[in-house]
Amino acid sequence: MEKSLLAPGHRACAGCAMPTTIKLVLDAAGPNTIVVSPTSCLEVTTTPFPESAWCVPWIHSLFENAAAVASGVEVMLKRKCKDTNVVVIGGDGSTFDIGMGSNSGMFERGHKILYVCYDNEAYMNTGVQRSGSTPFCAQTTTTPSGSKSLGNPRPKKDMPAIAMAHKVPYVATASVAYPVDLRRKVKAALRVNGPSYIQVNAPCITGWTFDAGTMIEVARLAVETGLWPLAEWVNGELVGVKKVRRAKPVEEYLKSQGRYRHLFKRPEGADILKQIQAMADANIAKYKLAD
Amino acid sequence: MSQKMSSQAYADKPARSANMKVVEGSYAVAHAVMCCLPDVISAYPITPQTHIVEHLSQMVADGELDSEFLTVDSEFSALSVLVGASAAGARSYSSTTSQGLALMYEVLYNVSGMRLPIVMNVANRALSAPLNIWNDQQDSIGARDVGWLQIYVEDVQEAVDATLQAYKIAEDPAIRTPIMVCMDGYILTHVYEPVELLDKELSREFLPPFQPENILDPSDPKTFGAFADPTTYTEFRYLQFEAQQKALGTIEKVAKEFEETFGRYYGGLVDSYRAEDAEIVIVTMGSVIGTIKDAIDAKRAEGKKVGLVKVRSYRPFPVQALRKTLKDASVIAVLEKDVAIGGEAGLLTDLKAALYNSSIRTPIIGFTAGLGGRDITIKDIRKIVEKADAARKKIESEFEFLDLRMEIL
């Protein structure tokens, strides 16, 4: 591995998946890259003035406008005939929710921009509140478990499908636990003459609550249970999936994290576990993961 | 103080250049923007700003203007696109109004805080609710504290000229602050009047290329937009404050330089009309000035010593220039097209603050009028003069709605 383009000394939690994700993305993109980031854990932990962990040019403006800011960067680079990668790296809050309009505009205008979402499935920077990416029945601080609640009542928003509805030519899901796959996808995305979107499963130690050392293992379990299929679409067509030979039961994944603890303590949890298993089974069938 | 207003200044010039044309205000401004050679333009349609960006789009489509024009999903994205473009070294332009400006609010602070010298024409319009598409100045007055410079223009010619001046002020390395050139929606954007369009060559000489110190560049990979904690945040804000104070001089300087090149001058920070010996002075901003001048001429004919002070630079607020211009008035009446609900109104409050610690003890009264596009007539101005005259003895009302239709309340 080349020297990391994300310097140490950043303030991310010990065992956070986000810096590993950035490292892998930058490793694949190389130094001729400009990164645009929305407000996020990433922003506050990597750029406390007067320091920055970024070894490539980097800009942060606001929470909901990274894709628009990146669009401005990209048109100016094109105008100057500069062949520099423009990569947005943002969390799920900005990607799925508050930045949706800006993302939609960037996708639809067809900018040559790679948008990477490091998806930790809640608003972690503000203290683990539910986002549009929070999975079914996960606990967050705004979807806690209680006598009338089993956590987040809705399933996760299908952001890759939304990207594809914009005719984004390259869309992929990836995982911090599969670095070779992630780097290959970043390289493939950067070859596309247009927008691309990669959604990377990036566990959050604070929000999901697991032992720090198990960060990669948790991410791997998401893939191995079928809950996080590693897929790749070119021009809307599924061109590749990572096979999961013998899918593990979803309990293994859910038990690894505190955010699902209530499902194992409360009697109603058993039915929820079945529903989540059904979601994994549906993925396994849809993507033919087990074949 | 000169009694000669800008319009007279150039009316004195005998020869009309070939560039003098009867055009729509929006076209004239778009033409001025074209002469500024922006790299990137991004805007979202909103009445009454649309014609400006439609004209610009056509200029780009016709190859008359070599700019990147980005159509976007919202005003929020329009200005956000320019954040990226400007940071990548682009001279950047947008235009908006009313709800669009309100939607940009968060980005406005961001642009000024990042010291990106973006120029934007604001076609002043009322804010909803109730929905209203006509002119007042509530939109940009509401954005007075966002860290942008604000120039308010009186007519189309000034809008044209201020747009070119704006880039020179904004991009000055000592200033590096974005500017709104505020022009009354419809009244100035949709009017057809004779305008001397800018000469492209002269404009290029007047405005040097945009050369920012740092841009997003992999060969010098800087970080833009780091976050600042309590140990440094104040200093960033202070530097913005300081730059606006410096801009007081730069705005004057650029106005003079503009006069040298183009022969037109509007006052830098403030201007005045028949104010030298005036006892009653009306202070205002924007296109209503034409009406006020006519009213003043009529009052003068009646022997009333009435004059006008025009605030051209609202941000920075020209405290010293106003103290100097208003020192001999015996009563001051502020007329403005905005209201600070729960308080008074922007210009009135700022002017009172500017004079409070000076030796000037002149009574000041304020009027809001022309909200949501209601015409301000000569009759309204006469009413102001009468009330101001009376206020010399006793202030009956410090602030009022001048043109309130009591009969429908």
Next chain:
Amino acid sequence: MEIKAGKLVDPCSTQITKTGAWRTFVPVVDHKECIKCNLCEIFCPEGCIHQVSSKDVDALLKYGYKPDQISSLPKDDILFVPDLNYCKGCSVCAHECPRKAIEMFLEEK
């Protein structure tokens, strides 16, 4: 530190902050067991596991090895070494090592 208008931040400059001070547990690598798969280097969130020649004493000292530890390291080898100036002790490396060649110890400071 001087604050100027529009002041930008220099790249890679978080390196002045030694996040190793956060650490409770310290990774100790059994270099004889290491198969050089470089998974620890890849997964380390700090990007602070480096490949170092066992002859590069200066680097080893810089990353936190003590002189007596260096003498007991395998000779003529490429070693995977955590830079203890930055290692927060998250133990991802230890967990992911396929040979279990990295062990976490409570660090006495």
